[in-house]
Amino acid sequence: MAAAPSSKDAVRRREGNTPSDIPHLEYQLIDKHSQIKPVLDEIRRSQDTSPFLAVDLEGESLSRKGELSIVSIATDDDIYLFDIKKLGREVFDKGLKSILEDSSRDKIMFDCRQDADCLWHQFRVRLANVLDLQLMEIIHNEEHPDPEYPQKDKIPRVGGFLYCLKRYVHDDALIDAKEAGKDIMLEAGIWMIRPMKEVLLQYSACDVRGFFQLYSQLEDGLGPHDMKRLRIASKVYLDLKRERKTRSYDEYESNRYLPMYVIPAKGSLRLPFCDTQCFSCKRDFPRSDFKRYHLRNGTQKCAVCINRKWTHMRIGSFASRLAMPQLPRGLV
Numbered sequence: 663m664a665a666a667p668s669s670k671d672a673v674r675r676r677e678g679n680t681p682s683d684i685p686h687l688e689y690q691l692i693d694k695h696s697q698i699k700p701v702l703d704e705i706r707r708s709q710d711t712s713p714f715l716a717v718d719l720e721g722e723s724l725s726r727k728g729e730l731s732i733v734s735i736a737t738d739d740d741i742y743l744f745d746i747k748k749l750g751r752e753v754f755d756k757g758l759k760s761i762l763e764d765s766s767r768d769k770i771m772f773d774c775r776q777d778a779d780c781l782w783h784q785f786r787v788r789l790a791n792v793l794d795l796q797l798m799e800i801i802h803n804e805e806h807p808d809p810e811y812p813q814k815d816k817i818p819r820v821g822g823f824l825y826c827l828k829r830y831v832h833d834d835a836l837i838d839a840k841e842a843g844k845d846i847m848l849e850a851g852i853w854m855i856r857p858m859k860e861v862l863l864q865y866s867a868c869d870v871r872g873f874f875q876l877y878s879q880l881e882d883g884l885g886p887h888d889m890k891r892l893r894i895a896s897k898v899y900l901d902l903k904r905e906r907k908t909r910s911y912d913e914y915e916s917n918r919y920l921p922m923y924v925i926p927a928k929g930s931l932r933l934p935f936c937d938t939q940c941f942s943c944k945r946d947f948p949r950s951d952f953k954r955y956h957l958r959n960g961t962q963k964c965a966v967c968i969n970r971k972w973t974h975m976r977i978g979s980f981a982s983r984l985a986m987p988q989l990p991r992g993l994v
């Protein structure tokens with residue numbers, strides 16, 4: 663059996679492709695089939711010293727209908743970037759599927775909803791045992807609200823990973839790599855171009871390396887009961903999109919509000935029984951959440967969708983007023 667390449671040997675550098683001011687993380691880029699088995703064996707052996715894996719996916723319109731480009735996996739010591747465009751679905755059949763489905767090893771992720779949807783519907787990989795950092799930050803913020811980041815809405819808004827890096831981690835190198843990647847991602851189809859730009863590979867490595875740091879910062883402020891709530895909520899998050907028969911990809915599905923009944927209430931480890939579907943987002947809620955006349959008409963909407971509608975109307979109304987020409991007072 664060939665020995666797995668070391669991190670330093672596998673780091674890719676391409677001339678003319680790396681801005682000098684972008685910080686570098688060491689990673690292994692797996693883009694040849696001969697690399698798959700040695701690297702997967704290396705990841706499995708790491709469980710004794712690194713019980714957690716950090717996992718992230720990158721691609722174009724990532725979901726059941728998009729294109730998957732990179733699967734990033736990190737242990738405490740190493741970062742692995744699997745080039746799915748080059749390797750194809752065979753990489754999952756050769757062992758990546760079993761690692762992602764392994765119920766004995768926790769995966770730290772950030773907003774796993776689209777990742778789980780993509781893996782299941784395109785590759786029949788059922789992602790399992792996730793601790794989702796986006797939900798963890800919501801639970802942490804319940805216990806330790808920060809006056810510099812006030813929650814303005816009754817329904818919490820979910821933050822992005824860059825926001826969490828700036829608020830909790832304060833690692834300038836990771837923040838710089840993340841911001842550099844965001845700038846270039848505005849180019850359509852950028853994730854599917856080969857060879858991949860170094861700035862995007864650094865962006866992918868930055869995410870999974872930063873997941874460990876963010877987890878450490880958030881865990882310090884949470885007790886055992888909160889961690890149990892997080893585990894339950896993360897299971898709900900995994901199923902939230904992948905279990906839908908159809909996807910709408912509209913404003914109700916893509917809003918920045920935390921979906922209701924994902925995290926058990928403080929002091930509880932149970933979610934309410936949900937048996938009635940919201941007309942807009944198609945999620946199930948307790949029947950008691952809706953007004954009777956809406957139920958009779960089949961137009962019931964959950965609190966998130968109602969809030970999303972009114973926020974959209976307020977912004978639209980304000981924009982209309984700004985665009986409206988100002989008439990002389992006598993003509994109004």
